[in-house]
Amino acid sequence: MFSFSTRVLLFNTLSGLLLLLCAAPSQPAFCADDVDPATLRAIGGHWYVSQQQPVTYYYKDTDRWLDLFSWHRKDSNADGIDNIRISHDETCLIIDSQGYPNHPTAIFPNSGNPNSIQVQNFRFRFPLKPEMSERITRLPMGPIGMALNGVVFFNPFEQGGMNAVAGYSEVWLDSCCGHPQQTGVYHYHKYPVCVKSPFKDDGKQHSPIIGFAFDGFPVYGPWESAKQMAKDLTGDAALDVCNGHQDQERGYHYHATPGRFPYVLGGYHGVVEPTNLRGPGRNLQQGAIEDNASGESRLPKVIAAVVPGSAVRGKQHRLTLTLDPAKATRSPLPDGVPEWVQIGPFEATSIQREGNQVTVEINIPEDSSVGVLMDCHIEFKGNDRRIVFKANDVFRVTMDEDP
Ligand SMILES: [Zn+2]
Numbered sequence: 001m002f003s004f005s006t007r008v009l010l011f012n013t014l015s016g017l018l019l020l021l022c023a024a025p026s027q028p029a030f031c032a033d034d035v036d037p038a039t040l041r042a043i044g045g046h047w048y049v050s051q052q053q054p055v056t057y058y059y060k061d062t063d064r065w066l067d068l069f070s071w072h073r074k075d076s077n078a079d080g081i082d083n084i085r086i087s088h089d090e091t092c093l094i095i096d097s098q099g100y101p102n103h104p105t106a107i108f109p110n111s112g113n114p115n116s117i118q119v120q121n122f123r124f125r126f127p128l129k130p131e132m133s134e135r136i137t138r139l140p141m142g143p144i145g146m147a148l149n150g151v152v153f154f155n156p157f158e159q160g161g162m163n164a165v166a167g168y169s170e171v172w173l174d175s176c177c178g179h180p181q182q183t184g185v186y187h188y189h190k191y192p193v194c195v196k197s198p199f200k201d202d203g204k205q206h207s208p209i210i211g212f213a214f215d216g217f218p219v220y221g222p223w224e225s226a227k228q229m230a231k232d233l234t235g236d237a238a239l240d241v242c243n244g245h246q247d248q249e250r251g252y253h254y255h256a257t258p259g260r261f262p263y264v265l266g267g268y269h270g271v272v273e274p275t276n277l278r279g280p281g282r283n284l285q286q287g288a289i290e291d292n293a294s295g296e297s298r299l300p301k302v303i304a305a306v307v308p309g310s311a312v313r314g315k316q317h318r319l320t321l322t323l324d325p326a327k328a329t330r331s332p333l334p335d336g337v338p339e340w341v342q343i344g345p346f347e348a349t350s351i352q353r354e355g356n357q358v359t360v361e362i363n364i365p366e367d368s369s370v371g372v373l374m375d376c377h378i379e380f381k382g383n384d385r386r387i388v389f390k391a392n393d394v395f396r397v398t399m400d401e402d403p
């Protein structure tokens, strides 16, 4: 688990690395364009591997060879083991993952979640040539796929089978859309805004890949084309019940759908690699999942407002959070300055409080993804565990100064 200072340091280090990788401002969104295809060996489907050391895996996405994983490999928890290690055999890309977030998170346990984040020892196999299956396979509980950083996606349901993202059964997710379960597996139930990579997502074209489902099909970010989110598509291009659709260049692929069930996957449209499924998930049923959200969220709405609700990239911004102590029903709103404020991936670099107004400064990097509403969480030091509050869909990054 990160202490207060190490998680700041960690993210700053990652941001620095990102700057280094994407330093040239004229460079297009994808930073792996300098690869010479002649040095790559095709291993199946969209996958290629470099023939020199260090061995690097590339995914051919439309006309680009993308190094999806190197940025995330770095040993972010400093235990001497890379976050993810990659190999392959005849049929699958094999990823060993620590399942450990390489972005700032809330400190767990806290008043919203009693578990702590633990390093995992996952091995996932992603079919190199994913195949469509005749019937839709139902998503299991537990991991259903993996984001590029090795952290797993879960389906949208909490343990009792109700929607974990919306309605009265909403659970406490941090600003990066994740939280740990009982065995310490940190996981995302919805579009993970903090899965940073060298690929920016500015809403001007189809989003980049953010992860893979256990049937081997890629999961892309929310955008289909300029100003068009995949969730809003209609007609032939519309997303199916699994949150996927097909196009000429990418083949079948899934999209994350912020604010719309099932948020990541609604089912597997491909043949699932069975070794990825453990425990109760083994005997899979058929059919897509259906939304069962009902009622109002029971999470206290202590953060009543975040102003402004949007800001441009590449600048430092000052935001004001208005707190409503009357809404702090589970744990009382502490006096004093919150120890941590985070909006999406952006951690506050300064925090001040006067009465119920908290003023923070955040720095939004030039390459931040734009257009998606992000959550905000704040943390106070409690006696035994942190006291946390949360507000959903309160802030978005824009490309230009304006509305
Ligand atoms: Zn969960």
Ligand SMILES: [Zn+2]
Residues within 6 Å of the ligand: 206, 220, 223, 224, 230, 245, 247, 253, 255
């Ligand atoms: Zn698409």
